Amino acid sequence: MKRVITYGTFDLLHYGHVSILQRAKALGDYLVVVLSTDEFNFNMKSKVCYFNYEKRKQLLEAIRYVDLVVPEYAWEQKVDDIQLYKIDVFVMGDDWRGKFDFLNKYCDVVYLERTPEISTTQIKESLATNKESSC
Numbered sequence: 001m002k003r004v005i006t007y008g009t010f011d012l013l014h015y016g017h018v019s020i021l022q023r024a025k026a027l028g029d030y031l032v033v034v035l036s037t038d039e040f041n042f043n044m045k046s047k048v049c050y051f052n053y054e055k056r057k058q059l060l061e062a063i064r065y066v067d068l069v070v071p072e073y074a075w076e077q078k079v080d081d082i083q084l085y086k087i088d089v090f091v092m093g094d095d096w097r098g099k100f101d102f103l104n105k106y107c108d109v110v111y112l113e114r115t116p117e118i119s120t121t122q123i124k125e126s127l128a129t130n131k132e133s134s135c
Helices: 013-026 040-044 054-062 075-086 101-103 120-133
Strands: 003-009 030-036 068-072 091-095 106-112
Touching: 003 013, 003 075, 013 030, 013 091, 013 106, 030 040, 030 054, 030 101, 040 120, 054 068, 075 101
Parallel strands: 003 030, 003 091, 030 068, 091 106
Antiparallel strands: none
């Protein structure tokens, strides 16, 4: 069985997220999604999520391409995750290109093209603009 892993926050889940999960799963038989915890997002990424970890996890688990969702607590856990889950392919969006090449000694590293017309940041900005214009 070929195992694939990817990481992310997956806040305000949208079709770009689903697309990358579908393409990641197509690279193997089993997809592990490592989901950033609320604490990790706040402390390490300075992000506050719209949905908390449990809600984001529930949404990901409902997607047919996802086999397992586990928490991300630290940037440094990637090698341990690869070894623990016996990963063959590490997948990230191409906005991270080159940042995880050091993992090639443990598994294949693949950067998938993001869906350019959608992002959580765009959704949040649009919601903020709409809220301001309705006041």
